[in-house]
Amino acid sequence: MSELNFTPLEMMTIAASRTLAVDDVCFVGIGLPSAAANLARLSHAENIKLIYESGTLDTQPDVLPLSIGDGELSSTALSVVSIPEMFRYWLQGRKIRTGFLGAAQIDRYANINTTVIGSYETPKVRLPGAGGAPLIATHCQRVLITLRHSKRAFVDKLDFITSVGFYEGGNSREALGLSGQGPAMVITDLGILEPDTVSRELVLTHLHPGVMVEQVVNATGWPLKVAAELKTTPAPTVEELQVLRELNARTEAAYAAR
Amino acid sequence: MTIIVTLKEAVSRYVKPGMTVALEGFTHLIPNAAGLEIIRQGVGDLTLIRMTPDLIYDQMIGMGCANKLIFSWGGNPGVGSLHRFRDAYENANPRALAIEEHDHAAMANAYAAGAAGLPLAIFDGYRGTSYPEHNSNIRSIACPFSGKKLSAVPALRPDVGIIHAQRADRFGNIWLDGIQGVQKEVVLASEHTIVTVEEIVDRVSEREGGTVIPNWVINAVCEVPSGAFPSYASGYYERHNSFYIQWDKISRDYRKFRSWMRHFVLETKDFAEYMDKLREENHV
Numbered sequence: 001m002s003e004l005n006f007t008p009l010e011m012m013t014i015a016a017s018r019t020l021a022v023d024d025v026c027f028v029g030i031g032l033p034s035a036a037a038n039l040a041r042l043s044h045a046e047n048i049k050l051i052y053e054s055g056t057l058d059t060q061p062d063v064l065p066l067s068i069g070d071g072e073l074s075s076t077a078l079s080v081v082s083i084p085e086m087f088r089y090w091l092q093g094r095k096i097r098t099g100f101l102g103a104a105q106i107d108r109y110a111n112i113n114t115t116v117i118g119s120y121e122t123p124k125v126r127l128p129g130a131g132g133a134p135l136i137a138t139h140c141q142r143v144l145i146t147l148r149h150s151k152r153a154f155v156d157k158l159d160f161i162t163s164v165g166f167y168e169g170g171n172s173r174e175a176l177g178l179s180g181q182g183p184a185m186v187i188t189d190l191g192i193l194e195p196d197t198v199s200r201e202l203v204l205t206h207l208h209p210g211v212m213v214e215q216v217v218n219a220t221g222w223p224l225k226v227a228a229e230l231k232t233t234p235a236p237t238v239e240e241l242q243v244l245r246e247l248n249a250r251t252e253a254a255y256a257a258r
Numbered sequence: 259m260t261i262i263v264t265l266k267e268a269v270s271r272y273v274k275p276g277m278t279v280a281l282e283g284f285t286h287l288i289p290n291a292a293g294l295e296i297i298r299q300g301v302g303d304l305t306l307i308r309m310t311p312d313l314i315y316d317q318m319i320g321m322g323c324a325n326k327l328i329f330s331w332g333g334n335p336g337v338g339s340l341h342r343f344r345d346a347y348e349n350a351n352p353r354a355l356a357i358e359e360h361d362h363a364a365m366a367n368a369y370a371a372g373a374a375g376l377p378l379a380i381f382d383g384y385r386g387t388s389y390p391e392h393n394s395n396i397r398s399i400a401c402p403f404s405g406k407k408l409s410a411v412p413a414l415r416p417d418v419g420i421i422h423a424q425r426a427d428r429f430g431n432i433w434l435d436g437i438q439g440v441q442k443e444v445v446l447a448s449e450h451t452i453v454t455v456e457e458i459v460d461r462v463s464e465r466e467g468g469t470v471i472p473n474w475v476i477n478a479v480c481e482v483p484s485g486a487f488p489s490y491a492s493g494y495y496e497r498h499n500s501f502y503i504q505w506d507k508i509s510r511d512y513r514k515f516r517s518w519m520r521h522f523v524l525e526t527k528d529f530a531e532y533m534d535k536l537r538e539e540n541h542v
Contacts, residue, residue: 053362055437071496080438082443083438083439083440084370087362088363092363092381120388126347129359130330135361135362138382178386
């Protein structure tokens with residue numbers, strides 16, 4: 001059998017899509033989470049309900065949206081609600097099982113920063129800010145996070161906590177009184193990290209095919225813990241790659257035509 | 259009574275220096291024409307409010323209209339940073355810009371509280387985040403029944419709320435359809451309201467879907483076709499994605515930005531002429 005060719009980005013998207021349950025109800029961030037969530041919907045999870053913060057409930061876009069409020073999302077949605085309804089009834093009211101977020105930076109307790117790098121008043125990099133992420137991270141039953149693995153992204157200390165993961169570790173999240181269970185998995189282009197059940201520190205549990213442990217350790221800004229039984233992520237299947245590539249091609253063609 | 263007037267008249271009547279102004283639109287129906295008219299009229303010292311400031315606030319900030327921004331996500335969606343916003347915040351160019359930063363939940367609740375005539379919004383968020391350290395308007399409150407600690411933010415009550423809708427009737431009732439963001443709340447929270455519309459028709463109704471906002475909460479309606487460009491108006495035109503990409507290049511350098519704004523905005527008399535010029539010079 002010949003080896004499939006796939007890119008690290010494809011592996012990350014596919015690995016992330018597999019973490020969604022067949023009947024998930026998922027609040028989707030734009031970018032990487034959106035690609036993974038739609039891949040899930042078009043492959044193993046055809047009954048998944050996707051929700052975007054512009055108010056679209058159970059949306060089934062044919063192409064990936066460029067922004068959270070694209071017409072493609074509202075015209076293919078079961079229902080479109082106002083922003084206050086989305087945040088008050090659906091998110092704060094805990095009607096959404098999974099929150100799927102991207103991040104600019106993450107720490108060992110899966111807290112994330114999308115606000116500012118450097119000082120708040122005189123930033124090194126001013127990022128867009130919170131959007132809906134803090135409330136998603138607070139109230140969804142579980143949170144999935146996907147981002148590329150690098151020392152700039154996986155940092156020892158965040159300059160700003162935009163959205164809370166396991167806060168200071170241990171039971172500190174529970175002590176804050178946040179309703180959701182917190183991050184379940186962090187999916188990167190190198191592997192998968194999961195929180196330790198007691199310390200809640202992220203532990204490398206899966207390596208993507210062809211990736212070495214040292215690569216991941218070197219791309220992490222804190223001494224990364226590695227699971228005793230480190231697994232290898234199954235390589236993308238022919239079908240997964242085909243669906244993802246078709247989705248990307250369809251998306252590119254749609255925007256090129258406009 | 260709702261007046262049906264030109265955008266120029268509506269802005270000069272209601273938008274004054276020093277006011278707090280919200281131009282809302284969540285990706286869809288962004289009132290770009292109204293923002294450009296505020297720039298043309300040189301209204302300054304504004305506190306601008308918007309959940310998702312994008313190109314039009316980048317333009318207003320870069321032209322010196324604002325000294326404060328209240329927001330919860332600032333960027334060029336799918337493209338990157340707002341260069342004029344960053345230059346104003348980080349380098350005080352062309353003038354200093356104070357910020358009051360929130361998340362979407364806080365702002366959505368604050369608009370709803372403003373619409374409901376309450377002084378504050380209460381919600382279950384922000385705990386453990388760094389926001390309260392940098393924004394003194396984020397405080398906490400104990401539930402008088404359960405004792406549960408909740409977050410509180412002041413209600414948003416803009417002096418002027420501005421939105422774009424698909425249609426109005428000749429009495430100034432407005433109709434919008436598709437993603438509606440916080441538009442209804444902004445209209446109901448604001449002291450005065452201006453609504454630009456794609457077209458004025460004989461009658462608007464919710465029978466074919468959509469939402470009608472009655473005219474007695476709307477001060478001025480202005481017919482401005484394509485007035486949400488480069489965002490979209492469902493049923494009328496799509497989002498002009500390439501303009502958002504072009505804007506990244508136009509706005510990166512301050513001098514280039516100023517000359518672009520002079521040429522296309524300050525030297526055109528209204529939005530129709532601006533759109534014509536963009537078409538003539540192959541921007542759209």
